Amino acid sequence: MLLPMFEFHEPLSIEEALELKKKLGQNARILAGGTDLLVHLKKKLVKTDNLISLSRIKALSLITEQKDSIFIGACATMAQISRSPVIAKKFTALKSGCDNLGNHLIRNRATIGGNACNASPAGDTLPALLIYDSVALLESYGKKREIPIADFFTGPGKSCIQPDEILTGFRLPIPTDHSGAHYIQLGKRKSSEINVVNVASFLEYDPGTKKVITTRIALGSVAATPIRAARAEAALLGQAPEEASFFAAAEMARREDCRPIDDFRGTAGYRQAMVGVLTKRTLATAYERAKGA
Amino acid sequence: MKEFDIISTRAHRIDTPDKATGQAVFTDDITRPGMLYGALLQSPHAHARILSIDTSKAKALAGVKSVITHEQAGHIKYGVSPARYDETVFAIDKVRYIGDEIAAVAAVTLEIALAAVELIEVEYEILPAVFTLEEALKEGAPQLHETSPGNLCAEVHQEFGDVAAALKECDIIKTSTMKNKRQDGAFIEMQGCIAEFDNRGVLTLVSSTQVPHYVQRTVAMVLGMDVGMVRVKKPYVGAGFGIKAAANPMELACCILARETRKPVKMNFTRKQVFMYARARHQFSHTITTGAKKDGTLMAIKHECWLDGGAYTSFGIATVYYTGSLLGGPYKIANMSYDGYRVYNNKPTCGAQRGHGAVIARALFEQQVDMIAEEIGMDPMELRIKNMMDTGDTTCNDLNMSSFGMSECIEAVRKGSDWDKKKGNMPTGKGIGMACGFFVSGAGYPIYRSDTYHGTVIVKLTEDGGTALVYTASAEIGQGSDTAFAMIAAEALGIPLDHVRLASGDTDMGVDLGAYSSRQTLMTGHATKDAADHAKAQVLEVLAEQLSVPLKELDIKNGFITFAGDTPDFSALRTRYIKEHRGWIDNPDSEHLTFKEASRIAFLEKGSIVGTGKYKPHNLGGKFKGAAVGTSPAYGCSAQVAEVTVDMETGQVTIDSITDAHDCGKAINLTSVEGQMEGSVSMGIGEAMHEEVIFNDKGQVLNADLAEYKIVTSMDMPRIKAIVVESDEPNGPYGAKEVGEGAIMPTIPAILNAVYNAAGVRINELPLTPERVYFAIQDYKDRMAK
Structure with missing residues (x-):
């Protein structure tokens, strides 16, 4: 597989890059690390006449x-x-x-x-x-x-x-005191993998009342975009940070928040089940970290 | 046991400096003056009739030197086994899978060649296609080959003993099924080749192959040339695992393009083409019934298997036999039946891969052995030892175990893994399991029916006497065979390893069937020892005469001549040697006569000292149909213990450790043996845990790259404790036998048995993705709840 022909631009400043982008518009793609774009170009999944590399713009x-x-x-x-x-x-x-x-x-x-x-x-x-x-x-x-x-x-x-x-x-x-977060990704192997499900959770609790005062839960690979698990977050807010409430939030994320599909990496059913497990686990670790913070 | 000076050490590999410094030359590193680049046109359809091919636009493109189709390539059929030749270089009237070769182009640059391929116009009539066993076997299903009605490529029916009668006597009978997924060898170096004719019409093909000899024969046959006019050379090769064990259509197309253009032509597969060409492990669907007495005696095996073969036969006819023949051992089982079927369909062709044919049958059967052990309350190791064959035993299908350290392997992994303490004492989610396996040390017969020697080797001593040159047509593909043969030659000659120079992988050097069926250590090793012994004998004969010492009193050790009796006065020989080296400052002055002096004197008396060696196995196997497949002069065997952690909520399996013991006979190079053991475990883990070639409903591979085809990464590899168990194989050179493939046999069932121990579930389909394990655990919980 060979890379197709394209014009390669290496602007030295953001201004120069923006000027190029203005001029070339949809006829140019931005090249950063290239770990996706160059592969897509080789596989002819993406076509472009111009690549604007940002690698020389230090800022x-x-x-x-x-x-x-x-x-x-x-x-x-x-x-x-x-x-x-x-x-x-x-x-x-x-x-x-x-x-x-x-x-x-x-x-x-x-x-x-x-x-x-x-x-x-x-x-x-x-x-x-x-x-x-x-x-x-x-x-x-x-x-x-x-x-x-x-x-x-x-x-x-x-x-x-x-x-x-x-x-x-x-x-x-910058996250406040008494907050913590955690991320878990699940794939078929331990490296060089594209996730089947990935979840991150953040929570902040009030050390006085021992209640969760802020939480954000994000789910990957279970919808058209990475999403926030709004219902799970609502379920946890104001609750005591403990296993039962993490489990309840996880159940909400699993049942209500995610909309997975079947594809060759995994079935919707499995992804949905894993949203539950990973939400629960990320919340538990986030809380451990919040306590330590 | 005999003491050795060179073999059984950890000598550094002779190819290490080249590989460590990047100086090792692989096929794609080679450029020839005036070289053209070739590219293939491959079918975009899984099944279609070719109505017309128009190459005129491609030919008209500037820089294109040749465009070839079946018209130039001819219609000679080839394949792996002569009885089953079902391929032509290019499709003639129809294509049978996405990737079937239709045409090829040679041009001055690769870009032009690829552009020209796009300009070839093919008119297709799309035909209905079949992609699974079930679809292919359905009545009225589209047929791939006129000669194979019902899409049945091959069937095998064998029975040894009386299975039905034996099962009636059994107290415990276990029947279960198992299915793996189509594999890819995932070698690092993709296939590539350069073909070139010289002015006298001699064709030289440089190729990334495991089998220069078979490629040479196939090229000669397909191009209508004398074998002597075809030379196949293999530079350094980045592995093959069985996939490179036959001529491929690119090699043939490349030779034809070179013939048409009279220019050197280079061609390479892309990774995607590696997946399209395939020829790796089949998908097997096994059903096995195993019967045992309540004292643990294994009585009978009833075995049925369906192989998802793909579009052509390739190695498949051998595969379907191997699947049956390598099951019964390593246990004493008197009754075994086998019904094997290989089915064509419109996917790329499957072939041979490490542990040819036998890996998944073993994975299922070794689980049944555990089930029987569990039911009668016997330790799985005890049950295996109870039924284990002994050295000298023959299986019911006539495979003779001339050496067999299987029980020693079990004891080694029992101790090495601390089995007795761990088994039965692990918490939920942690498990330990074991399994055994065995494999041939070289196929007993060549792929084409022949009385040929399986290997010939030449050892030539340089005229100065200092160095031995070893010439072998064998294939170093990364496994370390060059080093092994240099070590064997040094040991046999009685000289230090660094006095041996070795060249290999060239059909001009002799006959060698190549690197497949774990054959080279035993077979090429024999021929190497034979050639070295021959050269040594010639030197010693001259010496005996010159010194008037009986021949049998002479020997060579560590580069010096030894005398069984008194050391005679050899000063005349030394003076003669030194006189020829006036001005040299390193003339011998040791108390002992050196090999260098002796060998120089031999040259002066007789001219070039050339030792020739050869090997072919004795007559092996029974008389029944298919008896040849599975025969071997020797069998390697191994036992492994896997320890795993199963995440009971996600289904993720982590392999914590593998303890692996392998009986390789006498280890020629201990480090290389361990390397093969670890490599086998890595491949076994990949197949057990995540590897599968995935297709869409059009027969197209969805994961034709190493990002999405998931071999193990270093993060997935557990610690491996590799224990080399040595036996003395009477049919092996210095007692050596295989390690390259046998070591993969126990890996998958050991993991499966450990997962069962950890999670209580038996999983009958690979790979063990978190999802599959998760649903198995859920299903188990549901059943427990009821």
Whole structure:
């Protein structure tokens, strides 16, 4: 399999990239790590006359800590995010999503922006982006906009990015004290795998009342996009963080929130059952971490 | 036991420096002056009649040098077994699977060749297709081959003893079924080749193959050439596992393109084409009934198997026989019947893969042995030992176990895994299981009926006397055979390993049937020892005469001549040697006469010292139809213990450890033996846990790459404790026999028995995906609840 012919652009600044995107529009694809795009080009699943590589724009691969949030550049790689001390400390579910994507070789190339723009329902970092209430930062020539991650995905492989826009990164609010999160992915083997089901959960509890005061649960591979489990979240809110309420929330996620399909990776029935198991387990670990936090 | 100097050590492999530095040359590393690139047109339809082929636009494309179809390639049928030749290089009137070859192009670049393939216009009449056993066997089903009504490629019916009568005497009878999934060998190097004619009309084909000899014969037959005008060379090869054990249509197309263009032509399979060509392990559907007495004596096996064969026969006729013949051992079972059927359908063709034909039958039967042990309350190891064949025993289908360390293997894994402490004492979700298996050390007969030697080897001593050159046509494909034969030659000659140079994988060097059926260590090993002994004898004869010492008192050890009696005065020989080396500063001055001096003197007396060696097995097997398949001069055997953790909520199985003991006869190279054991376990785990070629309803492979075809990763591999059990095989060189394939036999059933121990469920379909295990556990819980 050979790569098809295309024009290759390597802008040195965001402005230059936006100018190219404005000029080429739908006739150009953005190249970040290339771990999906180059494969799709080889397999002729994607056709384009132009590739705009973002790899030489330094600002896009930064991870910076602000007062109450962090910025992760769209071109930050899985390996880079995983190595970041602030992420290891405060965004454990995201770190674990990054650590479980593909294998070492892929993680050295694949970027968080690419993972989001590829918009696979099974994407490894996406449930974590959802539970940390991330904001996607989009730019077009002369214009910027911010999209809450919950509104970012519109279908399998589809997001709300416009043809002239580039995703420059994400802003993630730093989780409060007494909160914790966890991510679990389930596949057929332990590495180089595409998930059958993946779940991330976040919860914050009030140490005084011992009640859950915030929770976000995200499910992957069980709908057209990664989704929030709204009914499960509602079921857990205000409850005591304990096995019974985690189980009740998990049952809600399994029965009400997910809409899986059969495909060659697994049946809808199994996926649904696993949503229950993984939701329960991620909540339990999230709470353990919240207590330790 | 005899003491050895070279063999049975952990000598470094002779190919390691090349491979570690990237200097090892594989087929695709080779470029020839003026070389063209070839590409194949393969059918996009699973079953279609070809109405017309128009190559004119492809031929008109600038840079295209040749476009060939069946018109140029001819209609000669080939395949693996001559009785079952059912393939032509290119489809003539119809295509039978997605990937069936229709035409090929040679052009000055690969891009042009691929573009030209797109320009070939084929008019098809789409025919209804069948993709499963059930569809293919249905009355009125579309037929693949006119010569095989009912899409039945082959059937085998055998009975040894009296199964029905024996089952009547049994106290316990277990019947169960098992199904695996079609596999891919997933070797790292995809098939590739370069064909080239010289000005005298000699064709040289360089190919990534396991079997230069069979490829040479097939190419000669299909192209209508003398075998002597065809040379097949195998550079370094990135594994084969059975899939590369026959000529493939790309090799043949490449030779024809070279003939048409008179230019070197290179062709490669992409990974997708590897999956389309297939020829790996079949999907087997087994039903086995095993009967036993309540004291644990195994009495009878009734075995039925259906093989999902794909579009052509390939190795299938051998596979369907192997499936039956390699089941009864390693146990003493007097009654065994087998009904095997191989069925054609419109998917790529299945063939041979590590543990040819026998792996899934073993996986089912070894579970039944455990079921019987459980029912009578006997330890599974005890039951196996009770029924185990002894050295010298012959199975009911006439396979003779001339050495058999099976019970020793069981004891080794019992101790190595701490079985006695763990079995029966593990918490829910943790399990331990074991299984046994055995395999041939080389097929007893060649694939084509012949009295040929299975291997010939030449050992030539260099004129200076210092170095032995070993020439063998055998195939080093990563398993370490070159190193093994260099070690055998060094041992036989009595010289250090680094004084041996070895060249292999070239049909000009002799006959060798190649790397399949775990044959080379025993067979090529014999021929190597024979050739080295011959060369050594010639040196010692000259020496005996020169020194007036009886021949039988002379020997060579560690590069020095030894004398059984007093050391004679050899100063005249040394002076003669040294006189020829005036100015040299490293002339021998040791107390002992060196091999180098002796061998130089032998050259001066006789000219080139060339030892020739050969091997073919003695007459093996019974007289019944199919008796040849499964015969071997020796059988390797092994036992494994698997320990697993089953996540009872998700169905995920983690293999915590494998303890593996294998009787390989005398281990030529201990490290290589362990490498084969670990490789076998890895392949067995892959098949047990996640590997399956998946098709859509059009007969197209959905996971034709190594991202979606899931072999084990390093993260999935457990710790393996590999224990080499040595026996002394009378039919093996220095007592050696196989390890390459037998070691996979117990892996799958050991895992299945461990999963049963952990979770209480028997799973009759592979792979053990979390989903399949989860539903089995749910089903078990439902049944328990009722």
